[in-house]
Amino acid sequence: MRKRNQRLIVIAVALGLLSLAAGLTLFGLRGNVQYFQSPSEIDAKARAGQMVRLGGLVEAGSIARDDAGALIFSVTDGAASKSVRYEGDPPDLFREGQGVVAIGRYQPGAVFEADQILARHDETYMPREAKEALERSGLWKGPQS
């Protein structure tokens, strides 16, 4: 009985310490675990020439093609937005109001030249009819398609 209690205490203390260590590690890593950076923070955080991922929503009405045929759009996080240029075709889910991650080398001030575009999608799943019904009733808050 006594030995069992001893084991219980040892394991509880070890798990507590381990959780603390893991918590501190995660706290120390918090900036580096971010998969992408938002338009508000990228100018402060990224160095020129550094490979970065710029993430946010595709700003409504910003999608266009320039003279060379490259895709131009803005990534926004609500507070700031940044222009992105990408030569090539984006993934199927790329559309206005939708989450997007642009990967490329950061150059301060200039338009962000992306080498790769990834689409994000949100946690909402519904059939097309349900979305159309929401749009008709004016309750739709998601991306335009």
Added chain:
Amino acid sequence: MITVFANPDRFMALSRYLTPILAAAAAALFAWGLPQALVTSPPDYQMGETVRIMYVHVPAAWWALGLYAAMGMASFVSLVWRHVLADVAARAMAPVGAVLAALCLITGSLWGRPTWGTWWEWDARLTSMLVLFITYIGYLALWAAIEDAQRAARLAAILCLVGLINLPIIRFSVDWWYTLHQPASVLRLGGSAIDPAMLSPLLIMAGAFACAAASITLLGMRSLIHRRQALAAELRLARSAP
């Protein structure tokens, strides 16, 4: 209460019936859920038919985490109370959980390509899930590497408890950090963000996966106990021989 369930004889008597019952329940739930998931449920307004991967991906992910949590509990019981059945339970759950974690990663990759535009990205959710899979494999490797069953059980239990730290990281990675993976759809504040027409096949499939995983785990536990009994009988024979 623990001592009631920890009796191997009682476990064998109970699991003898429970194993086929759970297998039959899994078969029935798959027969009910699969046609809905793969054919009759509506396509998603954004992803179209690709959304059907969800009905395998999400249950696999849930039970890969669920089984690991159960393994953690069994390992804890094994370390504190030294019950053979707890070791057997944890050891039998590991391969099932490993397969589910692999299934989650593979279906996720197949789903990521058409939706996100990439097979794999090192974001926090994908990486922590890969760590879970590797932990399962490491746990099984540890059992295989140590000959003495008691020593193997103790070390594997410690490894399992250490790996528990990863579960909240997987669960909350999408909330703590910016990730490519979207946040939780079902278990979230404000209720499910999945349309009822898609949620019900998902829950049926989750039930089917749960019954199948439980049945296979019980089968594994039974065979591990049979093996222990055979080894013990062999030892007795060897000792009684002149």
